[in-house]
Amino acid sequence: MLHIKNLKASIDGKQILKGLNLDVKPGEVHAIMGPNGSGKSTLAAVLAGRDIFEVTEGEVTYMGKNLLELSAEERAKEGIFLGFQYPIEIPGVSMVNFMKTAVNEKLKYKGEKPLSAAEFLKLMREKKALVEIDSNLTNRSVNEGFSGGEKKKNEIFQMAMLEPKLAVLDETDSGLDIDALRIVANGVNKLKTPENATIVITHYQRLLDYIVPDVVHVLYQGRIVKTAGKELALELEEKGYDWIKKELEE
Amino acid sequence: MEKEQDKILTEITENDYKYGFFTDVETEFIPVGLSEETVRLISKKKDEPEFMLEFRLKAFEKWKTMKMPEWAHLKIPEINYQDIIYYAAPKKKKQLNSLDEVDPELRATFDKLGIPLDEQKHLSGVAVDAVMDSVSVKTTFQDSLAEKGIIFCSFSEAVKEHPDLVKKYLASVVPIGDNFFAALNSAVFSDGSFVYIPKGVRCPMELSTYFRINAANTGQFERTLIVADEGAYVSYLEGCTAPMRDENQLHAAIVEIIVEKDAEVKYSTVQNWYPGDKNGKGGIYNFVTKRGICRGDNSKISWTQVETGSAITWKYPSCILKGNNSIGEFYSVAVTNNYQQADTGTKMIHLGRNTKSTIVSKGISAGKSQNSYRGLVKVMKKAENSRNFSQCDSLLLGDKCGAHTFPYIHVDNKSSIVEHEATTSKIGEDQIFYCNQRGISTEDAIGLIVNGYAKEVINQLPMEFAVEAQKLLQISLEGSVG
């Protein structure tokens, strides 16, 4: 569903992604790990179409389409969802209004009828229960005054509402206590189907106790330098990244 | 990132001003320029009683001694008052059968503006006075309102039919020499609306005046006078548009509101005069004096304005809170884009005891525009236990525009409390991207954010107009952030 070949991207002339390759098939869960500053968030942003990053080389194919030709909003409507590492506050815009616009824009794009107010509220109630999000969060402005944990849960709630084909979750676990972590992980697991795929970017192995990945990658200095099964996460947890850096030097 | 933003910001698209058309209707003009002769001619054209002519001449004498105010944060090109035509009226076609009949061409014009003059076709519960250039074309629902004793008519009609009321209230809130533009208006005003709600009557429908400038090289000078007698209530709405032209046109209006004991007037404006093109060419100069007085105890005036149009706006809808326990409110959204300039705000003058005022001002600046809030809160010695709360927010789109806040506060007693809060924020590229990532287009994202920001003010508008105002906000900012 997603093929990334030799992807190079830079910001302000500074190269961050330096020839990255990645293949994701429907139904798979991929974990991407790596030290701070390796380019994990950059990869997520480039996939979502953030135009402050310039793609200088490489190819990205998504569902048979050249992803790089699509605008950020088209990518979203084609089913790509980015769970932000730092979700943005939008004062004055209620979650209800925000989600209603997003859901209906996506339906419109697919040539379907927009939801009525009643249908929308019903959908929202279902999804809120699914991700165990506090009911009054959705009555507030988008992320405004939300705690760190609430913001992360809100990302999963939005993902549940939009039912993406490919979700990229950027450090959705960081800053969460164990209960919140379980809720977030549960949400992701419940939304998993044989047709969709998830890329989980994380620092810690502990999330992977709850979301079991099919593949674990290490992203280092703008490249995927190691790919293995889920046991790689445990190894990283135990030994850190130094041994990989050493391996690379050899 | 900077570069990208710059690029997007410079891609400012043509403003989609859909009211910019001109109606080719035969129009009667008086000669260009302003003199005592002009003033006399206007009065004669309108077939006015002597007292009106005297009023005008006194105002004209006063105006000649005055200078244009320079204190506003505005760059106003010099205006040659001799280059303006002060009276332009669509010519009446002879073959019309009754007084009530409207020239089909004018009817079509107002239809196109979304203001049908047919009572059957009109939004339920709204009566309209339609003013084109210098004259009122038609006032709807006059008869059904008259059954309740409500007078709703053009100013010209009021001068003839209700001279005592006009004499009693005209210039009682805005004296002829109040300021340069008020004096000018008092000398040459040509039409407008008059409203009188008798004692204890709650007006059953929204009253509204729709101002349309059509003719070129003319100024529009209209006057609105609203009187709510004891225990009365009315909600009033004003709308305005003009054709797109390269020349600037002057609009200098006066609105006076008198509210007696236990009465309430809610005055809403959706100001959408032609703002000029994206290079700052053309547009209306909107210099308006709006003031109301809460004369009796427990009375209330509420001003709500959504200002999206005009090349330059100079306007401070104000409340004189004379009655004890009277309440003044001012809710404003002012949008400036491209090269527009606005200096707008309010004055709350507390005279009576336990008087309360609320000011909520939301400025939105985009393009290379300048947007200023200017507000005065004055609590006099006798206005004990009075309160004011002011909230002045500015929202910036891009970094070539300016937002300014000029609050003036005078409190002359110790028992009163005045609070002022101000914030400035920006629509960030990260907020837009967050919306885009959820499948929401940039235009829609700006619409969501701006309407969220202005919600407190929009919510004050009557329902039908709130929806229009929301769309208008979004259109006015089209293409200003990417």
Ligand SMILES: Nc1ncnc2c1ncn2[C@@H]1O[C@H](COP(=O)(O)OP(=O)(O)O)[C@@H](O)[C@H]1O
């Ligand atoms: N907006 C930006 N402007 C300049 N440099 C950036 C920006 N975003 C990320 N970078 C740089 O790109 C590199 C990779 O960052 P990031 O993708 O956030 O790493 P990770 O998510 O793996 O911690 C870092 O050196 C960071 O400083």
Ligand SMILES: [Mg+2]
């Ligand atoms: Mg990161």
